[in-house]
Amino acid sequence: xxxxxxxxxxxxxxxxxxxxxxxxxxxxxxxxxxxxxxxxxxxxxxxxxxxxxxxxxxxxxxxxxxxxxxxxxxxxxxxxxxxxxxxxxxxxxxxxxxxxxxxxxxxxxxxxxxxxxxxxxxxxxxxxxxxxxxxxxxxxxxxxxxxxxxxxxxxxxxxxxxxxxxxxxxxxxxxxxxxxxxxxxxxxxxxxxxxxxxxxxxxxxxxxxxxxxxxxxxxxxxxxxxxxxxxxxxxxxxxxxxxxxxxxxxxxxxxxxxxxxxxxxxxxxxxxxxxxxxxxxxxxxxxxxxxxxxxx
Numbered sequence: 001x002x003x004x005x006x007x008x009x010x011x012x013x014x015x016x017x018x019x020x021x022x023x024x025x026x027x028x029x030x031x032x033x034x035x036x037x038x039x040x041x042x043x044x045x046x047x048x049x050x051x052x053x054x055x056x057x058x059x060x061x062x063x064x065x066x067x068x069x070x071x072x073x074x075x076x077x078x079x080x081x082x083x084x085x086x087x088x089x090x091x092x093x094x095x096x097x098x099x100x101x102x103x104x105x106x107x108x109x110x111x112x113x114x115x116x117x118x119x120x121x122x123x124x125x126x127x128x129x130x131x132x133x134x135x136x137x138x139x140x141x142x143x144x145x146x147x148x149x150x151x152x153x154x155x156x157x158x159x160x161x162x163x164x165x166x167x168x169x170x171x172x173x174x175x176x177x178x179x180x181x182x183x184x185x186x187x188x189x190x191x192x193x194x195x196x197x198x199x200x201x202x203x204x205x206x207x208x209x210x211x212x213x214x215x216x217x218x219x220x221x222x223x224x225x226x227x228x229x230x231x232x233x234x235x236x237x238x239x240x241x242x243x244x245x246x247x248x249x250x251x252x253x254x255x256x257x258x259x260x261x262x263x264x265x266x267x268x269x270x271x272x273x274x275x276x277x278x279x280x281x282x283x284x285x286x287x288x289x290x291x292x293x294x295x296x
Contacts, residue, residue, distance in 0.1 A: 001282045001283065001286060003283070003286040003287070003290060006283050006286070007045075007050060007287075007290075010046070010049075010050045010053050010054075010063065011045070011046045011050065013053075013063060013067065014046050014049045014050065014053075014067070014070050014071065014074065015041070015046070017067045017068075017070070017071050018040060018041060018071050018074060019041065021068075021071050021120075021124050021128065022036060022037050022040060022041070022120075023036065023116075023120070031105060031109055032109060032112055032113060032116065034105070035101055035104070035105040035109050035110060035112075035113035036078075036113045036116055036117060036120075038101060038104060038105070039078045039081065039082050039095075039101045039113060039117075040074065040075065040078040040117065042095070042096045042097075042098060043096050043097060044074075044096055045294075046074060047187075047219075047287070047291075048070075048073040048074060048077050048186055048187065048190040049070030049071065049073050049074045049190070050070070050287070051187065051190040051191050051194065051212075051284070051287065052066050052069055052070045052073055052190045052191070052193050052194035052197075053066045053067075053070055053194060054194065054281075054283040054284050054287060055190070055191045055192070055193075055194030055195045055198070055208055055284065056194035056195065056197050056198040057194075057198075057280055057283065058194075058195075058198075058208070058274075058277055058280045058281040058283070058284055059194070059195050059198035059199065059200040059204055059208075059280075060198050060199070060280070061194070061197055061198025061199070065130065065133055065134065065197055065198075066193075066194050066197050066198075067128075068124055068125050068128040068129050069125055069129075069142055069146075069193045069194070069197060070194075071121075071124055071128075072121035072122070072124055072125050072146060073121070073146070073186065073189065073190050073193070075117045075118070075120050075121040075124070076117070076118060076121045076146065076149075076150050076155075076186060077186060078114075078117050079113075079114040079115070079117035079118040079121075080114075080150075080155050080159075080186075081095055082100075082101045082102070082110050082111075082113055082114035082117070083110075083111070083114045083159075084159065085100040085101065085102060085110075086102055086107060086110060086111070087102070087107065089159065089163065090245065091245075101113060101114075118150065121146060121150075122143060122146065122147075125139060125142060125143060125146075126139070126143075134197060138196055138197060138199075141196050142193050142196055142197065145189045145192050145193050145196070146189055146193070148185070148189070149185040149186050149188065149189035150185075150186070153181070153185075154181055154185035154186070154189075155181065155182060155185055155186055157181045158178055158179070158180075158181030158182025158183070158185065159182055161174075161177070161178040161181065161182070162178060162182055162247065162248075165178065165247075165248040166245060166246045166247060166248065167246035168248055169248065169252065169253065170248050171253065172250065172253050172254065175248060175249070175250050175253055176217065176250075178248070179216065179217055179220040179221070179250070180213065180216060180217065182220065183216050183219055183220040183223070184212070184213060184215075184216025184217060184219075184220070185216070187212050187215055187216040187219060188209060188212040188213060188216060190212070191208050191209070191211060191212035191215075191284075192205065192208065192209060192212065195208050203276075204277075207273050207274065207276060207277070208273070208274075210269075210270075210273040211270045211271075211273040211274055211284065211288070212270075214266045214267070214269040214270035214273065214288075215266070215267070215270045215287075215288055215291060217262075217263075217266045218263045218264075218266035218267045218270065218288070218291050218292055219291050220250075221250055221251075221259055221260075221262055221263040221266070222263055222291060222292050222294065224249045224250060224251050224259065225251065225256075225259065225260065225263070226294075228251060228256070250262065263292045264292060267288050267289060267291065267292050270288045271285050271288050271289075
């Protein structure tokens with residue numbers, strides 16, 4: 001399959017939907033609305049929403065049905081990036097090739113923009129899902145997945161571990177858990193939500209969950225490699241920041257060569273999880289390979 005074309009087509013569909021769903025705001029709220037749109041509509045790969053679409057298609061669903069949850073996932077991702085860049089956390093001045101939200105709009109507005117996006121993700125699913133095709137039971141399952149992936153046992157918990165283990169060497173088991181929360185939880189939710197919308201049975205859900213867990217680890221390890229070896233002009237964010245902040249990473253625990261090997265093993269395990277799926281899952285397989293080949 002032509003992955004480049006698949007990613008372009010779905011990214012364009014997601015971004016069109018994002019623009020329609022994002023608030024424009026009254027005069028009084030124009031700064032908040034601008035900060036939200038600035039952060040969400042900046043250049044990005046849209047991997048999480050595309051994973052939701054690809055997962056739905058792998059289970060017999062359609063892109064149109066998956067678009068509301070795809071946008072919700074991107075809102076949550078944007079919220080995490082805004083807060084991650086704040087001076088109190090990673091203190092990053094650059095994101096996706098341009099100044100971070102707080103550098104343009106100020107810290108207070110950036111915090112509120114992130115908060116707004118987190119809550120907007122749930123609102124758009126409730127308001128934009130086609131109730132003729134998507135039952136209340138499915139919507140509740142999707143909301144449960146998003147809430148779990150975003151909160152204490154998801155991205156936020158992972159970020160807390162990231163902060164807590166700065167300038168320490170917690171060991172590989174703990175690092176994997178941190179990666180699964182900080183990065184893997186939202187990737188897992190993306191894949192599972194797409195499958196839920198398409199009505200996947202429990203066997204398919206289990207296999208797709210395994211795929212997502214392996215993919216999440218590979219994704220974060222590759223992010224670490226890019227932080228070490230990438231170029232800021234390509235990655236769109238500062239390079240070498242993890243080392244400067246004393247972040248605990250798998251690279252620090254096992255070294256560069258073994259980390260690269262681990263990422264490749266995780267990708268192969270992700271693809272193996274899909275062996276019972278037919279050609280409709282080819283986008284998921286190709287996305288897994290793309291994850292460790294990407295330069296940004």
